[in-house]
Amino acid sequence: MKSLLTPIILAATAVFQAYGSFQFTGDTVVLAGKIFFPILFALMAIFLVWRNPDTADRFGGPHVLLLGLSVIALLASIAGKVASIFQLYPQVLIYYAVFALLVVELGLRIAALxxxxxxxxxxxxxxxRNRGTNLVATPKGASASQDAARGTAADGNSQSVESENSSADVSSERA
Structure with missing residues (x-):
């Protein structure tokens, strides 16, 4: 479950930064794009982990590094909002850095598939040349004697051979 935290924290940080920059730009289309794409990439990363749980352990080191960077970015954004530090809270640079980390996270998930x-x-x-055959190679004399021993004729009419053998058995029992 620790592998699911990174995309969630990164998406939350990106959305938090997008809402902060909205008060200065006032453009709803930009806000919708800044919210939609981090959520989309986070959901794709979560889906890949959920669909292939055995690949969650691959690239462990980079995932831990991304988790640490995402926590630092979230804490910096929260500190910027609470303390009114303009360099940390409504900062476009932090938004795009977090979005780039989210893209790297998704790329690692795809590479682990x-x-x-x-x-x-x-x-x-x-x-x-490699198609093979249904024929079985046996010597001619051996196949004829094996067919006779099994009671099958060469033409595949085994019922007539069996009826002849059974009539011969009946006549030998009467004698």
Missing amino acids: PKRVKERKVSKRQAR
Whole structure:
């Protein structure tokens, strides 16, 4: 679950900074974009962790570093709001730095996904050479004697051979 904290904290910091800059710009379209994309990237990173839980442990060092940087950015933003420090709270530079960290987090999640095994393309000539056969190679004399021992004819009409064998058995029992 510690792997889910980083995108959540980064998205919260980015949204917090976006609301702070809105009071100076007043542009709702910019505000919508500054809120939408961090939330979208955070949800994508969370979905990748949720979909592939065994990949959450890959790239552990960078994820811990990103978690530390996200906590520092959130605490700096909160301190800037509470103490009215203009260099920390409604700062576009902090917003884009946090957004870049979120993009790096998502990139690491995508890089941790298992790779698909691609099948090697085989040419038509190679496919004909490797197609195999349904025939079984046996010596001619051995297959005829084995068929006779099993009671099957060479033409596949085993029922007529069995009926001849059963009639021969009945006649030998009468004699």
